[in-house]
Amino acid sequence: xxxxxxxxxxxxxxxxIGSIEDNVQVALRKxxxxxxxxxxxxxxxxxxxxxxxxxxxxxxxxxxxxxxxxRINILLGIEANIIDSSGNIDIDYSVLKDIDILLVGFHxxxxxxxxxxxxxxxxRRNTTLKSKIDKELYLEIKEVNTNSMIESIxxxxxxxxxxxxxxxxxxxxxxxxxxxDRNTFIEINNFHRFPTGKQIKELAEIKxxxxxxxxxxxxxxxxxxxxxxxxxxxxxxxxxxxxxxKII
Ligand SMILES: [Zn+2]
Ligand SMILES: [Zn+2]
Numbered sequence: 001x002x003x004x005x006x007x008x009x010x011x012x013x014x015x016x017i018g019s020i021e022d023n024v025q026v027a028l029r030k031x032x033x034x035x036x037x038x039x040x041x042x043x044x045x046x047x048x049x050x051x052x053x054x055x056x057x058x059x060x061x062x063x064x065x066x067x068x069x070x071r072i073n074i075l076l077g078i079e080a081n082i083i084d085s086s087g088n089i090d091i092d093y094s095v096l097k098d099i100d101i102l103l104v105g106f107h108x109x110x111x112x113x114x115x116x117x118x119x120x121x122x123x124r125r126n127t128t129l130k131s132k133i134d135k136e137l138y139l140e141i142k143e144v145n146t147n148s149m150i151e152s153i154x155x156x157x158x159x160x161x162x163x164x165x166x167x168x169x170x171x172x173x174x175x176x177x178x179x180x181d182r183n184t185f186i187e188i189n190n191f192h193r194f195p196t197g198k199q200i201k202e203l204a205e206i207k208x209x210x211x212x213x214x215x216x217x218x219x220x221x222x223x224x225x226x227x228x229x230x231x232x233x234x235x236x237x238x239x240x241x242x243x244x245x246k247i248i
Contacts, residue, residue: 001230001247002031002247002248003213003224003226003229003230003245003246003247004031004032004033004034004245004246004247004248005032005033005034005035005244005245005246006027006032006034006035006036006213006214006215006217006223006224006226006245007034007036007038007075007077007101007103007159007160007187007212007213007214007244007245008036008038008079008103008160008162008187008189008214008215008216008217009023009035009036009037009038009214009215009216009217009223010038010039010040010079010216010217010218011023011037011039013039013049013050013053013056013057014039014040014044014047014048014049014079015040015046015047015218016039016217016218016219016220017218017219017220018219018220020037020057020060020061020064020074021060021064022220023035023037023217023220023223024064024068024072024074025220026220026221026223026224027072027223027224028068028071028072030223030224031224032072032223032224033072033073033246034072034073034074034075034246035072035073035074035075035223035224036074036075036076036077036100036101036103037057037061037074037075037076037077038077038078038079038101038103038214039057039078039079040078040079040081040107041078041079041080041081041089041090041091042090042091043081043083043090044081044090044107047107048081048090049078051095054095054098057076058076058098061074061075061076075100075101076098076099076100076101077099077100077101077102077103078091078095078099078102078103079103079104079105079162080102080103080104080105081104081105081106081107082104082105082106082148082149082152084148085144085147085148085151086148086151086155087147087148087149087150087151087152087153087154087155087156088152088155089104089152089156096156101159101160102156102157102158102159102160103158103159103160103161103162103187103214104149104152104153104156104158104160104161104162105161105162105163105164105166105187106145106149106166106167106168106170107167138169141168141169142169142170142171143171145168145169145170146170146171146174146175149161149164149170149175150174150175150178153175153178153179153182153184154178154182158182158184159184159185159212160184160185160186160187160212160214160244161175161179161184161185161186161187162187162189162214162216163187163189163191163192163194163195163216164186164187164194164195165194165195165199166189166192166193166194166195167192172195172199172202172203173202173203173206176203176206176209177206177209179209180206180207180208180209180210183210185210185211185212185244186200186203186209186210186211186212187211187212187213187214188200188211188212188213188214188229188232188233188236188243189214189216189229190213190214190215190216190217190222190225190226190227190228190229191215191216191217191218191222191228192216195232196232196235197231197232197233197234197235197236198235198236200232200233200235200236200238201235201236201237201238203236204236204237204238204242209242210242210243210244211238211242211243211244212243212244212245213226213229213233213243213244213245214229215229
C-alpha cells in the first residue's frame, strides 16, 4: 500500500523545522503527488503562525507550485484552532477564502482550561485518581469540547478534523455523526496517538463517514511517513474507498 497524498504537514512558519520547499522536496522524493502545508492557526500561542505571515506563505506556495508544476500539487492550508464554545476558529474569512484545505483540531482546552489543568495535575499526583468530582468535571469538559467541535463543523466548511480525541476529551462518535452529515473527513493521524485504530474502527460503523490520512510531519523527513497511520488503518478494517488520500 502506497499513499501518495499527505494532507497535514508543518513548517517553520508554525513549529515545524523545515521550510515549505523542504517539505515539498521530501514529498517529491517519496513519490507523493499532493502535499498540503497546514501550519497552526495563530491562537496556538508560541506555536501558531503569525497571521501577518499568511501572505508570504501564500506567495511562497504559488511560486513553488509554478516551479514544480506537473510534478506535485501543493495545497495551501491551515490547521485552525477552535477558540470558544460556539465553535469559532482562529482564522477569519479573509484568510479562509484563500486556502485550499481547512483542518481543524483542539490544541488547548478552550473553555475550561484551568479545570483541565487541575485535573491533569491531580492525575499526576494521585494515580488512583478519579474522585467523583474529577469525573464530573472531566465529563463536563468532554461535553463542552464535543459541542464546540460540532458547532465548528456546522459553521465552517472543514475538510478534516485532526487527531480527534487527542490532547482533550471529545465524544468521538457524536462528532463523527455530524462530520458525516457535513462531508468532513476524520483524520487518521500518524503523529498523535488518538484516534486509535480501535476508535477508527468504531467510527467506521457510521456509514458514509470518510477518513483522511495525515503524517502531521513537523520535520521534512516525516512528510509522507504513514507507518503508524497505516497500522491504524489496518486495525480499523476500513475500506480504501473511504479514504480521501489517493492510494496506489
Ligand atoms: Zn494538531
Ligand atoms: Zn498538526
